[in-house]
């Protein structure tokens with residue numbers, strides 16, 4: 001009997017890289033010095049096999065590779081891990097460009113929200129869109145993210161706020177390759193007189209199916225949205241249904257969201273623009289990841305979150321875009337990295353770790369993505385620079401030369 005044919009191996013070699021930069025080690029989430037440590041290989045190669053990273057090293061140590069190998073010339077380029085966006089709202093109908101113009105003229109985000117605009121205007125447009133239109137929207141936004149170097153994205157629902165549109169949103173996100181988070185508790189829709197009645201409906205009628213479609217649940221804790229006691233009821237029920245817990249916390253006002261996130265052992269507390277010293281200390285002493293969204297603060301002209309203080313206190317910090325039509329119409333994690341360095345006073349190394357390893361941890365995937373190391377998914381970005389720190393340095397720069405996902409080139413310019 002003859003031996004079975006060896007399974008075919010698809011191999012991709014990236015050679016002559018100026019630098020290969022990756023967060024070091026295997027631990028997650030990273031804090032303190034580990035967050036600030038990026039391993040650097042110069043004059044490097046990177047070998048991918050069947051969608052995973054097989055080996056990395058110096059060019060002088062490159063072994064001979066018999067058989068078929070696709071090659072990419074990395075000269076003049078740096079390789080970093082594919083970026084991970086752990087907080088987006090990419091599934092929506094319409095846009096808010098009119099509201100953007102009103103805000104430019106002085107109207108505030110909270111005033112527009114209270115007058116039935118803001119999130120609720122996107123809810124009307126999202127309800128009016130069918131499944132195909134929502135899928136097309138997610139696909140379009142995913143392509144924008146990919147061109148900016150994002151190889152993994154999470155997206156929340158939260159612009160349906162009725163059973164059918166919430167579930168359609170979660171399906172559309174998953175169908176287009178996103179990691180779905182159920183943000184049923186984003187705002188109280190107009191057909192409900194109060195938040196408690198809306199939560200009764202969400203937990204009885206939507207949660208059972210949402211828990212099958214989503215990986216996590218999220219809630220907007222804020223004046224005019226949900227109070228901490230309501231968030232607690234919603235999140236406890238979501239946890240019992242098997243979902244990981246996230247929270248929009250302290251965006252405008254500090255009202256107990258952080259202590260609740262710590263008490264519930266949530267995966268993350270996101271935003272934190274209004275978080276004070278006690279909240280910083282509580283997060284640092286916990287396993288909850290502080291997800292910072294500096295574009296959202298910039299886009300709304302709000303104070304930035306206390307990034308440096310959180311990192312110095314020992315908190316696990318991640319960075320994300322918060323891509324959405326109202327408060328952050330920006331899909332670029334490189335721009336987020338620039339703002340992290342210039343506004344939050346993180347180092348380029350801390351910024352890279354925060355939107356790779358730590359973001360992967362928030363999504364429960366730090367064992368598979370977010371690092372350039374053997375065994376990890378071959379998700380990579382090649383930057384058109386000889387120093388990877390241009391990722392943060394070149395504000396809005398057109399740096400992303402090639403994006404590789406699971407060992408396949410998915411974007412190149």
Ligand code: NIG
Nearest residue numbers: 119220296322324325326327
């Ligand atoms: O994270 N703050 C609540 N939700 C989103 C904004 C949603 C919107 O304005 O449409 C955020 O900023």
Ligand code: FE
Nearest residue numbers: 087089248322
């Ligand atoms: Fe958000």
